[in-house]
Amino acid sequence: MSLQAPDKQEFLSRINRLQQALRAQGSDGFLATQHIALYYLTGSMQAGYVFVPAEGNAVFYVRRSIDRAQAESAVRVEPLPSLRAFRLLLKQDYPQLFASGQEITILTEMDVLPAQTYTKLAQVIAGESGSRSVLTDGSAMLRRLRMVKSAFEIGRIEAAAAAAAEALAEAVAELKEGMTELAFMARIEYGLRIRGHIGLMRTRSYNMEIMTGMLGAGDAAAEPSAFDGPAGGRGLGPAAPQSVSRRVIGRGEPILIDIGCCIDGYVIDQTRMAVIGSLPDDLAAAYKQSVAIMRETERLMLPGTPSESLYAAALTQAADAGLSQHFMGYGVNQVKFLGHGIGLEVDEWPVLARGFTDPLEPGMVIAVEPKFTFPGRGVVGIENSYVVTAQGARQLTKSSEELIIVT
Amino acid sequence: MSLQAPDKQEFLSRINRLQQALRAQGSDGFLATQHIALYYLTGSMQAGYVFVPAEGNAVFYVRRSIDRAQAESAVRVEPLPSLRAFRLLLKQDYPQLFASGQEITILTEMDVLPAQTYTKLAQVIAGESGSRSVLTDGSAMLRRLRMVKSAFEIGRIEAAAAAAAEALAEAVAELKEGMTELAFMARIEYGLRIRGHIGLMRTRSYNMEIMTGMLGAGDAAAEPSAFDGPAGGRGLGPAAPQSVSRRVIGRGEPILIDIGCCIDGYVIDQTRMAVIGSLPDDLAAAYKQSVAIMRETERLMLPGTPSESLYAAALTQAADAGLSQHFMGYGVNQVKFLGHGIGLEVDEWPVLARGFTDPLEPGMVIAVEPKFTFPGRGVVGIENSYVVTAQGARQLTKSSEELIIVT
Incomplete structure (x- = not known):
């Protein structure tokens, strides 16, 4: 009954299916926050956020434990020192989305994410005041994927x-x-x-x-x-x-x-x-x-x-x-x-x-x-x-x- | 080790302390949604919402089980058939807040309440479009009360x-x-x-x-x-x-x-x-x-x-x-x-x-x-x-x- 970890390919194929769903719906990315979603998408349940762009590579931004996440995650792990740093990291990793000034639509799990954290993350996504980028509900997309x-x-x-x-x-x-x-x-x-x-x-x-x-x-x-x-x-x-x-x-x-x-x-x-x-x-x-x-x-x-x-x-x-x-x-x-x-x-x-x-x-x-x-x-x-x-x-x-x- | 239920007065005194805090802060009410808060304020953990006005009596709006809530709750229990009915019930029970057209500030537990449910409840509180009433964060008030x-x-x-x-x-x-x-x-x-x-x-x-x-x-x-x-x-x-x-x-x-x-x-x-x-x-x-x-x-x-x-x-x-x-x-x-x-x-x-x-x-x-x-x-x-x-x-x-x- 000991765990046989699945091939990392398994997680990458889940991310791939999520990306197909994002593109089909015209959304630009998925920001996963719930520990169960983090595990589902990366193979690691460490604390942080996973960003999955509609095209390109996902990144697992990890608060702790970075060592464990690096050992387990099928996607690239980046240390996340603070929420303030998050937007800078996203700009660096996804300049075509976050540094280009365009209006983007990012999905997240609004059925489980507390309103307080949602509000903070929505500000991260919106970036500089005046931006009309939105963080909106992708709960159903993830639930469908996991069916x-x-x-x-x-x-x-x-x-x-x-x-x-x-x-x-x-x-x-x-x-x-x-x-x-x-x-x-x-x-x-x-x-x-x-x-x-x-x-x-x-x-x-x-x-x-x-x-x-x-x-x-x-x-x-x-x-x-x-x-x-x-x-x-x-x-x-x-x-x-x-x-x-x-x-x-x-x-x-x-x-x-x-x-x-x-x-x-x-x-x-x-x-x-x-x-x-x-x-x-x-x-x-x-x-x-x-x-x-x-x-x-x-x-x-x-x-x-x-x-x-x-x-x-x-x-x-x-x-x-x-x-x-x-x-x-x-x-x-x-x-x-x-x-x-x-x-x-x-x-x-x-x-x-x-x-x-x-x-x-x-x-x-x-x-x-x-x-x-x-x-x-x-x-x-x-x-x-x-x-x-x-x-x-x-x-x-x-x-x-x-x-x-x-x- | 069997439960000796506290006097209903205990719950009413908690509500009283919450009302003092609401008035001190100039807020009009608290909408509690988390099962733990429901139990803390009423003595019952049945499914529903508790509304605590800054002045007046609290009401526990219960989806299920109404019988259990009625047997346990220190505050009045009202059946809550649907979220749609919720605003009508609030208008009936608190006409000075919800039927008067004034702008009110209601607090809730945004640290635990999922963004999806928060959004729905915020619409209930705002009522007819154009109203500027708000449902905002009262997490800290409740956490302080419970200390x-x-x-x-x-x-x-x-x-x-x-x-x-x-x-x-x-x-x-x-x-x-x-x-x-x-x-x-x-x-x-x-x-x-x-x-x-x-x-x-x-x-x-x-x-x-x-x-x-x-x-x-x-x-x-x-x-x-x-x-x-x-x-x-x-x-x-x-x-x-x-x-x-x-x-x-x-x-x-x-x-x-x-x-x-x-x-x-x-x-x-x-x-x-x-x-x-x-x-x-x-x-x-x-x-x-x-x-x-x-x-x-x-x-x-x-x-x-x-x-x-x-x-x-x-x-x-x-x-x-x-x-x-x-x-x-x-x-x-x-x-x-x-x-x-x-x-x-x-x-x-x-x-x-x-x-x-x-x-x-x-x-x-x-x-x-x-x-x-x-x-x-x-x-x-x-x-x-x-x-x-x-x-x-x-x-x-x-x-x-x-x-x-x-x-």
Whole structure:
């Protein structure tokens, strides 16, 4: 499970694809600031900024550590002593853009970049007062670029999947009546961590947090929450209002085990169900229904299919089973998607939701999570992650789909 | 360790202090957006926005979960169906500000709010085109407000300190030669988690991540990193370039154990040193020097003392000991502070650094971390968290300061 660093060519080809997108849109460059984007484009997550011109070579301007960046980065590294120096460096390296007095359009990740830093960087780009050069939103361009994964990236997601499967199997062997959600989760997390989980699940959305995942039993799993997912969980209190609580796991309750694992920066996302004893018949039937939706989604997951049509098909199946009101949350607390891209972050594109009309492409990696919520009783469902291939969906999740029964 | 929720009065008094600050500055209101600010001001971390007018009552506009917010929030909760509806709601609730056509100044947390969301909210505040109302930066006002902790907050930090001390003692009992940094950290993290650690260490700075803390042995601890701290650690690879690595812990190496724990939203931050066998004399002497700096810092930690003078005194002590070049990192990789505020986030104010001239006040909680870096050999140092009282520093960290020796 040790990291095999990808060839530097991999990063250069990502930059190349970004440059094609810049030129297609008539933009002059991309200024990447988020640590995840820096890693994606250069192979190094050191502190600084990457500038990618629409034509020519990218440069990684590094505050610290310069040594590490030089050892890791596929693109040229330049020390960045201060923000003030930044414009001078850009003028030197890109005279045709920054020293020519022309009006240029530079994109950046406005969906994650704090407004304060954005304002400072926009001034750097605008340069002398009077210039009409702009720093504007390129979030979607970068998110689109990252949708399609390379063989290296898929390999890392599979490594995370293997670690998650092992950690889950190990922890389930210790699951017993009277254990708290927290204690069960702690056991899973220990297994993930010793297998190389980096200790974080990175998310893109503002205020979104994932604490390794969400584990919940019975009514606690079914509580509505701020989390933008079908089951947020009760949490440990108002300042940690999602995932596990100190609730004791009882007999006959659905135990939803939605866990992530991040290996070498790449995440897997999966959900399995367990029960001590047996599930009530109607919940067992709903679980089977979630598996049926998964099978149909797999069948539809072909290049060219619009993402949203997978969600639409799942809605129809849920309706046919008489479970519409329970699908992906209950009533007003339903969320409006079936799945989401995963990669360096847990909330990547595409989203399997209305409005995502882009066709699926080979290399997209998608977590599909049909779930049914029964207020006061629990959540049942399943989640697998897949890579889209020319031949259809290839499953990356490695845990058995069987309901885990503890006697 | 179960949460005793503070009286709603606590949150109302925070809002009251914020309103005083708004009026003193001539601003008309504060629009809080970050989940941590929402919790700080209302007692609920559900998704939405809090509007605090300079005069009058605050309202928590909630997207989800409305039920949870209503159960938890000290201020009135209003459902927020969409961003489009937001201005209408504000006009209804604050006609003197939003329906009167006057130019108003509203503050928000531009240090954390993404530029994309900021732009949308600024349009909401500006309202009809032509209005000159502005949404501008109030980050510093909120950070200042949060510097001084209540008895409830200090109690939660002490609960986190107790959990950290227990988890560390438990894990140290299993420390042995040949263990990897990762395995040792996983053991500590398990102990933290079963005691109620929420599974996250929240940070405010863009791109800053903390994976429970930083544990490093020998040369791995001393490697420069992107992390804005005296010791970032080697990490698990380029996409997780800080904290633990898979390096095996050897005999005679300084083991730096810088861990955090978050209970009910509040963090403790502490560092202890361990060694298998014994430390080389010069490193042992440097460790004693870090403890000496801690004692002097405690002595200086009195209300009225400017934060920066604690840093200046530590620099002098390090110089007197001939250790200037090793203090808080080595050479060009030194960081320029001695400590930092902690609370709901790990990187709060005040910072013990040049330029932080504000006097210490009772209720401030500060992590002090004098450390010495020896490239290729390791990092030695200590970190305690304190609350400033009228009588001086009161230590919150509960672990023994003795060098932990494993034979």
